[in-house]
Amino acid sequence: MTDGDDKSGGARNRAGPVLECQSVERRFGGIVALNGIDLQIQRGEIFGLVGPNGCGKTTLTNAITGFYPPQRGNILLNGHDITGLAPHKVARLGVARTFQNLALFNGMSVLDNILLGRHVHMHASVLRTAGYWWLAQGDETKNRAAVEDVIDFLQLESVRTELVDGIPIGLKKRVELARALAAEPSLLILDEPMAGMNQEEKEYMARFILDARDERNVTVLLIEHHMDVITGICDRMLALNYGAMIGSGIPAEVVADPRVVEAYIGGAHAAH
Amino acid sequence: MLFRQAGILHTNYAQDRALFPIPADRWMIGGLLLLAATAPLYLNSLYLSSYLLPWLVWTAAALGLNLILGWAGQFHLGYAAVMGIGAYAAVHAQRAGVPWEIAIVLAGLTAAVIGSVFAFAALRVKGLYLALSTLALQFVMDWTISHVPAISGGTQATLQAPDIRLLGQAVTSDAGLYYVALVWCVLVTTFMLNLRRTALGRALVAVREKDYAAAVIGVNSFYFKLVAFATSSFIAGVSGAVLIGTFYHAVTPEQFSVDVSIQALAMVIVGGLGSIIGSYFGAGFILLMPGAMNSFISWLTGLFGFSLGIETLAHLPHALYGALIIGFLLLEPLGLGKIYGNVRDYLLVWPFGYVKK
Numbered sequence: 230m231t232d233g234d235d236k237s238g239g240a241r242n243r244a245g246p247v248l249e250c251q252s253v254e255r256r257f258g259g260i261v262a263l264n265g266i267d268l269q270i271q272r273g274e275i276f277g278l279v280g281p282n283g284c285g286k287t288t289l290t291n292a293i294t295g296f297y298p299p300q301r302g303n304i305l306l307n308g309h310d311i312t313g314l315a316p317h318k319v320a321r322l323g324v325a326r327t328f329q330n331l332a333l334f335n336g337m338s339v340l341d342n343i344l345l346g347r348h349v350h351m352h353a354s355v356l357r358t359a360g361y362w363w364l365a366q367g368d369e370t371k372n373r374a375a376v377e378d379v380i381d382f383l384q385l386e387s388v389r390t391e392l393v394d395g396i397p398i399g400l401k402k403r404v405e406l407a408r409a410l411a412a413e414p415s416l417l418i419l420d421e422p423m424a425g426m427n428q429e430e431k432e433y434m435a436r437f438i439l440d441a442r443d444e445r446n447v448t449v450l451l452i453e454h455h456m457d458v459i460t461g462i463c464d465r466m467l468a469l470n471y472g473a474m475i476g477s478g479i480p481a482e483v484v485a486d487p488r489v490v491e492a493y494i495g496g497a498h499a500a501h
Numbered sequence: 502m503l504f505r506q507a508g509i510l511h512t513n514y515a516q517d518r519a520l521f522p523i524p525a526d527r528w529m530i531g532g533l534l535l536l537a538a539t540a541p542l543y544l545n546s547l548y549l550s551s552y553l554l555p556w557l558v559w560t561a562a563a564l565g566l567n568l569i570l571g572w573a574g575q576f577h578l579g580y581a582a583v584m585g586i587g588a589y590a591a592v593h594a595q596r597a598g599v600p601w602e603i604a605i606v607l608a609g610l611t612a613a614v615i616g617s618v619f620a621f622a623a624l625r626v627k628g629l630y631l632a633l634s635t636l637a638l639q640f641v642m643d644w645t646i647s648h649v650p651a652i653s654g655g656t657q658a659t660l661q662a663p664d665i666r667l668l669g670q671a672v673t674s675d676a677g678l679y680y681v682a683l684v685w686c687v688l689v690t691t692f693m694l695n696l697r698r699t700a701l702g703r704a705l706v707a708v709r710e711k712d713y714a715a716a717v718i719g720v721n722s723f724y725f726k727l728v729a730f731a732t733s734s735f736i737a738g739v740s741g742a743v744l745i746g747t748f749y750h751a752v753t754p755e756q757f758s759v760d761v762s763i764q765a766l767a768m769v770i771v772g773g774l775g776s777i778i779g780s781y782f783g784a785g786f787i788l789l790m791p792g793a794m795n796s797f798i799s800w801l802t803g804l805f806g807f808s809l810g811i812e813t814l815a816h817l818p819h820a821l822y823g824a825l826i827i828g829f830l831l832l833e834p835l836g837l838g839k840i841y842g843n844v845r846d847y848l849l850v851w852p853f854g855y856v857k858k
Binding site: 326334336353354359 | 514515518692695696698699700701702703704706707710711713714715716717718719720721722725728731732775
């Protein structure tokens with residue numbers, strides 16, 4: 230893991246890439262949602278994934294997290310093949326993600342939601358619940374402390390005990406990030422974490438992502454439509470269109486690539 | 502008004518995560534436990550063994566159903582059948598000479614095994630389809646119990662349950678049986694309170710709320726649904742055995758028929774999904790309200806000196822009781838437990854209502 234002194238992140242490679250996709254292909258009927266995607270995300274990198282709506286960004290995340298296993302190709306996490314593994318097993322191996330349209334557990338407090346992020350580190354069993362004082366209290370307290378760290382980190386103290394249904398959307402997005410960070414993942418996938426946010430909230434979120442990488446040693450795969458965010462905080466990026474790769478590399482270069490501009494803004498504008 | 506929360510500060514996580522972090526709550530629970538423990542001293546045997554005892558056993562049973570319905574969010578229309586499995590298992594074990602303490606554990610385990618084998622198949626479908634397949638469990642169990650003489654003791658048979666013996670001592674007094682029911686109810690309640698603050702309970706709620714989001718944080722939905730079915734079946738099985746041992750003293754298939762399943766469901770829904778105190782209210786309401794309605798109506802007719810026909814007298818309480826259930830659920834869909842919570846929240850800050858969020 231990076232120590233935080235190497236801000237460029239991506240250059241270092243102590244134990245190979247965190248995530249590697251090898252010619253991943255996913256079809257839905259006749260539609261090719263992902264067509265031969267190759268990518269490598271290095272340890273400590275913030276990796277951007279962009280493309281117009283329906284280009285396969287979310288399908289790629291779903292392929293990685295096990296919801297839509299690819300029909301062809303391999304996905305390696307820290308060198309282990311995770312292709313076709315069930316989502317909860319992928320989570321146990323250190324992948325955490327947030328959703329484009331929030332997937333918090335309503336009816337629970339912010340604290341309980343974040344505690345659920347610790348599920349992979351806890352031992353849930355009937356016996357432990359029955360013998361709480363002897364079998365579960367230590368585990369619960371230890372993980373509560375870890376959760377409080379994340380709450381501190383994302384400045385969620387004021388809403389800790391609130392029901393998650395009742396807090397504003399910007400905070401909900403932060404709680405979801407907290408839940409993902411609480412799992413201490415090696416790969417964090419953020420699916421449009423800034424959708425629907427104003428400039429100030431966006432800046433906060435960008436800062437949290439940078440800090441998460443630097444202080445909590447996570448590698449980030451960031452899906453985002455805001456190009457300023459991608460060029461601002463990503464080390465490398467990949468642009469998709471119709472399920473195919475149309476550009477990858479340093480953000481400033483990729484967004485200037487005529488093919489990317491054409492995919493995003495359309496041929497007429499790209500021509501001038 | 503009830504009590505003040507101001508000034509109660511917890512300085513470590515163990516305190517913050519205590520079952521009742523607020524001292525006033527602890528006093529209240531202590532008081533209730535004291536009242537419950539001394540009930541045989543001040544209640545006559547009719548109230549003790551015909552009202553309080555079944556209420557406690559049914560509360561334990563309702564909590565078991567609440568585990569699967571309120572926590573894990575899975576419908577179960579065959580809950581009484583699972584209680585029946587436990588009841589028959591315990592009675593047969595006792596008749597074979599197994600001590601009662603072991604017989605009820607066997608009852609719980611038998612119910613848990615049959616319940617989870619069934620769940621293993623049924624959990625492949627969701628929602629209404631699951632509800633219907635659990636109804637199938639009810640009918641399969643009804644049929645099996647009544648058609649296998651080795652279980653039921655013959656068609657239309659009533660199987661006498663031997664007396665409860667704890668550590669070799671026969672428990673036959675009203676107070677003794679009441680204490681057995683009380684201990685079981687307290688044990689189940691404690692388990693449910695612990696469920697609310699441990700990883701298992703949170704995982705079940707995650708499965709209930711969004712199973713894809715549960716998967717993403719590493720919760721294996723199928724496994725936890727199975728655990729929920731097994732645990733709830735265990736509680737159902739023991740509750741069925743305790744109900745037979747302390748209340749019915751004999752077991753027949755009709756005690757665990759489909760109407761009883763619906764009644765258990767009503768207890769949980771009227772009481773409040775996912776509410777522990779609600780299960781107490783729900784079980785009390787469903788068990789005691791019809792009788793209370795009856796006496797209320799005969800008191801009314803006596804008071805105003807008019808007489809009602811036999812037919813009206815028989816149906817009126819049911820109609821009113823049904824109307825009351827609908828009324829309560831309209832007022833608060835989360836049931837009596839939530840109504841209690843609302844009143845409590847209101848009184849906590851009274852008369853400074855504006856403090857409420």
